[in-house]
Amino acid sequence: MKNMKKAAPQLKDIPKGNPWKVPADYFDTLSERISDKVHGEKSPEVAGRFLPGLRPLYVFASVAAVLLIVAGVYFFVNNYREGRSLTSDEILVNIEENIYYYSEETIIEALFVKSTERGPNGEITPGEVVDYLIYEDISDIELLNDI
Amino acid sequence: MKEKATGYSDKELLDIFRSEGRRDYAFNLIVRKYQERLYWHLRRILIDHHDTDDTLQNTFLKVWQNLENFREASSLFTWLYRIATNEALMLLKQRRRKFFVPITDVEKQLGNSIDNGEYFDGDALQLKLQKALLTLPEKQRIVFNMKYFDEMKYEEMAEILGTSVGALKASYHHAVAKIEKYLENH
Known part of the structure; x- marks a missing residue:
């Protein structure tokens, strides 16, 4: 709390309470409305998620996507093992082109390692990497959902 | 973790859900236990009450559809938050894609929701x-x-x-x- 007072004196002065309201009785009726919604849907077992004819296509697409991810990560990690020196721009371009194939952790770890090897001119700080990843609207949770 | 609203721990709720003929009852308890916390989490992301309400309902629909396969690799609380957060991010992403709206304009729209102030206190x-x-x-x-x-x-x-x-x-x-x-x- 002392740190917060020092680092963010303005923020500290703002009341932390909840500034939002909900319509009257909203929470009293919510569980009932959720229950209605849930029972209005067919159960996943009955509804089935894919048309029967498309199922093999879906499986094929999933396998292809997983292979792409594995190949992408292998290529990325190998570049570092071989000691090839990439510039900051090259790294960012590589991430941008392959953002859908790497988890955030893989990218962060790779760049953290690299940033300790490079000089002050080519260095990407961990904070910049985090900012960049946050600004890219993708997480590994979303990636897995898309697959 | 005990909660006043239901008196059941997450483990107990999952046990009830897995027992014969008590799925609806257990799901209802889970909704009642977590609805407010998830609502406020979503509301801070989405700002608008109606978007939050829709997203919360979709979150619980997904929970209902997948709870049977939940293997407790994480806690129930973490799992619920994860689904809710994903749903909120998906909504904002869909909005941008559907209307080709840049990020800054989406934030502007959210800002307008605050200014309209229907539910801001x-x-x-x-x-x-x-x-x-x-x-x-x-x-x-x-x-x-x-x-x-x-x-x-x-x-x-x-x-x-x-x-x-x-x-x-x-x-x-x-x-x-x-x-x-x-x-x-x-």
Whole structure:
């Protein structure tokens, strides 16, 4: 709390309470409305998620996507093992082109390692990497959902 | 974790869900236990009450569809937050894709929702803070909300958001610095 007072004196002065309201009785009726919604849907077992004819296509697409991810990560990690020196721009371009194939952790770890090897001119700080990843609207949770 | 609303721990709720003929009952208890916490988590991301209501209902629909396959690799609480966060991010992403709206315009729309103020009850300083939050990138805003308002542990946040504790600490630190700068200049 002392740190917060020092680092963010303005923020500290703002009341932390909840500034939002909900319509009257909203929470009293919510569980009932959720229950209605849930029972209005067919159960996943009955509804089935894919048309029967498309199922093999879906499986094929999933396998292809997983292979792409594995190949992408292998290529990325190998570049570092071989000691090839990439510039900051090259790294960012590589991430941008392959953002859908790497988890955030893989990218962060790779760049953290690299940033300790490079000089002050080519260095990407961990904070910049985090900012960049946050600004890219993708997480590994979303990636897995898309697959 | 015991909760006044239901009196059952997460483990007990899952046991009830898995017992014969009690799925509906257990699901209803889970909804009642977590509806408010998830609502406020979503509301801070989506600002608008109606968007939050839709997203919360979709979250629980997904929970219902997948609870049977939940293997407790994480806690129920973490799993629910993860689904809710994903649903909120998906909604914002869909909105941008559907209408080809740049990120800044989506944030502007969220800002307008605050200004319309149908369900905003805060004072001028709280309003300023909410506007400052909308200048942050989406995920950084979520990190800030979870740490600052929900007072969540970094370890829990890491599980929910699927990233490392170090990245979250850096993100929160940057968010605080940006908010402080905004508050100074506005």
